[in-house]
Amino acid sequence: MADSSAPWHARDQAEALLTLGSCEEGLSPAEAGVRLERYGENRLDREEAPGPGAIIIRQFRSTLVAVLIAAAVFSLIIGETVDAVAILIIVLMNAAFGAAQEWQAEKAMEALRRMLGLQAVVVRGGAETGIDAAAVVPGDIVVLDTGMKVPADLRLISATSLQVDEAPLTGESVPVGKAVLPLPEETPLMERANMAYMGTAVVNGRGRGVAVATGMATEFGRIAGLSRTVRDIETPLARRLAVLSTRIGQIALFVAAAVVLAGLLQGRGAYELVLIGVSLAVAVIPEGLPAVVTLTLAIGVRAMLRRNCLIRHLPASETLGAVSVIGTDKTGTLTKNEMTVTAIALPGRDIRVSGTGYAPMGGFFVGERAVDPAEVPGLSAFLRAAVICSHASLTPDGGIIGSPTEGALVVAAAKAGIGRDGLPGIEEELSFSSARKRMTVIVGKGERRIAYMKGGPEIVLARCTAVLADGAARSLDTETLEVLAAGVEGMAGEGLRVIAAAYRPFDDGEDPEEGLVYLGAAGIQDPPREEAREAVERARKAGINVIMITGDASLTAAAVGRAVGLGQGEALTGADIDGMDDTSLLAALKSANILARVTAEHKLRVIGLLTGDGHIVAMTGDGVNDAPALKKAHVGIAMGVKGTDVAREASDIVLVDDNFASIVAGVEEGRREADNIAKFTRYLLSSNVGEIVAVAGGLVVGLPLVLLPAQILWVNLVTDGATALVLGVEPAERGIMRRPPADPGAEILSSRAMTAVLLIGGWIGAVVLLIFALLQEADLDRARTLAFTGFVVFELINVFNFRSFSSTLREIGPFSNRYLVAAVAGSLALQVAAVYHPILQAAFRTVPLSVGDWALLVLISLPLLAAGEGWKWAVKRREKSG
The missing domain is CATH 2.70.150.10 (Calcium-transporting ATPase, cytoplasmic transduction domain A)
Structure with missing residues (x-):
């Protein structure tokens, strides 16, 4: 070779x-x-799709899960088999839920995959x-x-x-x-x-x-x-849960060690102290948190799908809610991906064309006045020439066969009642090429034939010596040429793709591409989606910077950007990006909302700079050139309709309808999930703080063990399971899309949230400890049963405090979350069974309580709810005044 x-x-x-x-x-x-x-x-x-085994193993890559497994192993070593088995069941259920959801997502991806070319x-x-x-x-x-x-x-x-x-x-x-x-x-x-x-x-x-x-x-x-050289970025949720899990593990070890040390100083037996230490470790660790997070995200997956977002990886939905920058494609995402003739410039007359897409529905207007195309001199001639000089055709189902640009011209002609029927067929063709920038076809036979040309306006006009004006051909003078050129420039400045047409009868021996009669030019655009502008505005109100990133020409990109509300400035091009250092480019990205003529390398550089600057970035794409950027972004969003397999496999979310508005809807859903995860996390921790205060406090003052290890685990299962889960289906807070994105470095527990958790948990623990201390000398079993049941009652009441961070129960409606009401009723029924059923009585060492005992617990719990409502009212009042 x-x-x-x-x-x-x-x-x-x-x-x-x-x-x-x-x-x-x-x-x-x-x-x-x-x-x-x-x-x-x-x-x-x-990259091979992960098999069932790999998906299952992925569910155990969590610090909190590791802490739970360690607690289960330690419980097993000291003979607390029931506790160990219960914890392991929770861990396995969490893994099963997560694995099932990811497996379903992989199966959905297989249904979306299309081979690039089979033959x-x-x-x-x-x-x-x-x-x-x-x-x-x-x-x-x-x-x-x-x-x-x-x-x-x-x-x-x-x-x-x-x-x-x-x-x-x-x-x-x-x-x-x-x-x-x-x-x-x-x-x-x-x-x-x-x-x-x-x-x-x-x-x-x-x-x-x-x-x-x-x-x-x-x-x-x-x-x-x-x-494949791009590494996945850790999601905000994973980072926050990892920090929280590490701290919980440290606190569990510290509390257990401190209590054991205090017990040794009091002269308690080693076995009893180990048992107490394990009890406190179990009390500290929110066993249900991984499962509740997984289930909440899984429920969110279905909600996301209703908003046309197919979630491939569970944390992606919550991460979408945290984005501060969305890099979006243009074609098909902000636009309809349907080329449409919107304007026709005839010599001496401008025509506006209504209707979008490939359905031949719409009309023709001069100014605001609708006109009959047959009565507009030169319009029918132009449209006939556009149809003759093309290979596109309409399909019965409202689509086109052939070039989208030619299809747009054929559709415009169909709106005027002009189709291929009755028009002469092509006898000879001088094909379009990037060098010629024009296409000429010849119709007719014999000595007298007609040439029709379409192409770039500057190319067509350069070959014309006459124009068709008011139905008659007249010489093309310099003044008329300047007027026509200005009209073409005006359409191009609006981001329209301009196609001109001309014709000439010619004899043998004459050049069919010279001395033509100019007919006019059509302005073609890919119209923006009607909902795109509103979606961009919603994103802005939510504090999200939207950047259009496209390979299209800068004029086209800028025009679409203006139409959807992405500013009035010019587009920043790939060549501009190449000429900037990282500092200059990052500064430019703070104001530039349109990037045009960019490559895969440009996208990677832009995402790298934005993520390095602390932003959470979502990136959309459909082509193989988008795959690296989709993988590098915190949230990669592939197009499900026109996307390639490579793009979809690199993504976290597949957009079922390719619509930018669906991304913004997904952001709202992601924010709701993030809020709800924070709600039940704080609820779980406030409950655990109460258990620590009661158990550790009792030990410090020399009381018997307030709760047995099995009782602590039962409390966590009854109050932290279904009730915490249904907090995950709370509707979105008011104004959720009128607040800035969450700080990616923020923890789940802010200082104010930690204060609320400690106050509420401390109150629950102190009340339970007081009840136990007052009754334990007279009847230890009854006192422990009251403490045991008191925790359940208080925490079931406490869950209503965490339904909203800003709105009172009166504002959101105490029974508006019917799932929560049912979960509370169900959990209370389980506790009743634990108190009265003989088998459960033996397992948890409980004795029956009187009606008066239950009434006392309910009465004592009411101030807890009142305090929570008062806290919200005070915070809201302070925010309004300050």
């Missing part, structure tokens, strides 16, 4: 074929087999052959036609009206016209018109190319490999 250091796009076709040892007749089947052995199958390496057509031994795309090898001649996926990186050797959608690779929303001539070496990826890349799609025309790279050697493969 010949050798060359020049990149493939800089070589001519003959050199590319020679270098690859191929020819236009293709490889022989035998040679193709040899190369398949040498280069391997044409597949992207995929390819190649030339082997001079004959076209259909093969599995995995069998394509370097040197194969690949045949391309409309609707096909490009199976490998190709150097094109022929192209007829060939247009390729390269959005999955470059982010460019407009199909790219292809040609075959060599290009300068410095030509950027998105401008290499003589190349076709793996994973992109042919939307128009046909062509052939020689495969220059397959599998992981392709551009898709390079970027997919880049994503």
Whole structure:
């Protein structure tokens, strides 16, 4: 084979074929087999989806779970088998819930996966052959036609009206016209018109190319490999729970050691002290916390799915609620991904076109006045020319076949009642290419034929000598040319893609592409989603900075940005980013909301700077070029409709409807989950503080053990299980989307929250200890049963204090969370069984209580609820005044 250091796009076709040892007749089947052995199958390496075992093991990677397992092992060593088994059951239930949810997410991902291209057509031994795309090898001649996926990186050797959608690779929303001539070496990826890349799609025309790279050697493969070098970022929830778990473990050891030391000084027996130490360790550790967190997140997964967010990893939903920056794609996320003609500039008249998408519904307006297109001079002629000079067609279900740009023109014509029926067919075609920037078709036979041209306005106008004005052709003078050019610039400045059309009758021997009559130009846009502007505004009110990051042109990006409320300034381009150091770029990102013409490397750099500056970043994407950024961001959000497999597999969340508004809805749901996790965490800890105060306090003053280890575990199971869980389904707090994102460095327990936890827990513990101290000499079993039941009653009342951090029960309604009411009733019923059922009486060493005993406990608990309501009222009053 010949050798060359020049990149493939800089070589001519003959050199590319020679270098690859191929020819236009293709490889022989035998040679193709040899190369398949040498280069391997044409597949992207995929990270294997975790199996059931790996998913289960992942559930145990938690400091708190480790602390619980240690407590269970120690309980088993000292003979407290019931405690050990109960703790291990909780741990296993937590793992089962988490594993089941992640397994369901993986199964949902499998349902969303689509192969990049299952079949390819190649030339082997001079004959076209259909093969599995995995069998394509370097040197194969690949045949391309409309609707096909490009199976490998190709150097094109022929192209007829060939247009390729390269959005999955470059982010460019407009199909790219292809040609075959060599290009300068410095030509950027998105401008290499003589190349076709793996994973992109042919939307128009046909062509052939020689495969220059397959599998992981392709551009898709390079970027997919880049994503594997990116490490996952620890989520805020994981970090906060790890800190909390470490501190709980330290406190458990400290309290247990201190009590054992105090007991030794009092002369108590070693076995009794070890038993007390284990009891206190169990009291300190909120056994139910991992399970409740997992279940709350699992419930949130279903709520997220209702908002069109498929959660792949449980903590992602809570992390989404903490984001301070959303980097969003443009096409299909902020826009509809449906090219639409919105304006037509005829010589001497501007027309506005209503209706969006590919359904031929809408009208034509001059100013605010609706007009009949047949009565507007020149409009029908322009639309007929647009249909004749295209290969797109409408489908019965409201879609298009062919180029989206041509489809937009065909739809606009259909709105005027103009279709292909009755129009002349194409006899000859001079195809569009990136070098020509125009397409010309010739209709008619015989000596007198007509040429129709469409393309860039500057290209078309340069070949026109007349304009069609008021139904008649007249000479194109300098003044008219300037007016037409100004109109085109105005549409381009609004971010519209402008396509001009012209025609000319010509005789044999005349150049069909010179001396044309200018008909007009259409302004085409991908219209913003109606809900996008409102969603951007909601995000801003929530303190979230939204940055559009796209591979599209800066004018288009800026126009869409203005339409959805992302500012009035110009877009910051990839070239601008390359010219900035990190300090300058970070400063620019504080005000720049639109980034255009960016690459995968640019996205990684931007995310790295933002996360390094303390932001929690969510990033959306659909193409393989987005995969590294999706993986690097705290929350990677892939598109479920138009996203690639590589993007979805790198993501934490898959957006079912590709809609930016769904991301903002997901943020609200994530904030609700974060609030509720904080609520039940503080509730659990306040309960445990009460247990520590009662047990440790009793030991210090020389009383018998207030609660037995089994009773402590039962209290935690009864009060920390269902009641804590239903706090996780509390509705969102008022104004949840009118407050800034949570500080990523903040802990679950702020100083104010810790004060409330200590005060409430201390009150519960002191009251229980007082009851026990007053009654234990007369009847130890009754005193311990009252203390045991008192904890349950007080904590079930206490749960209502944690339903909201800011609103009183009167404001939110005491019975508005019917699940909580049911959980409290159920937990109380279990405690009644523990007091009166003979088997449970034996297990927990309880005795029956009188009606008066129950009434006393309820009466004593009421001040606890009143104190909580008073605290909220005082805090709200202080915030309003201050």
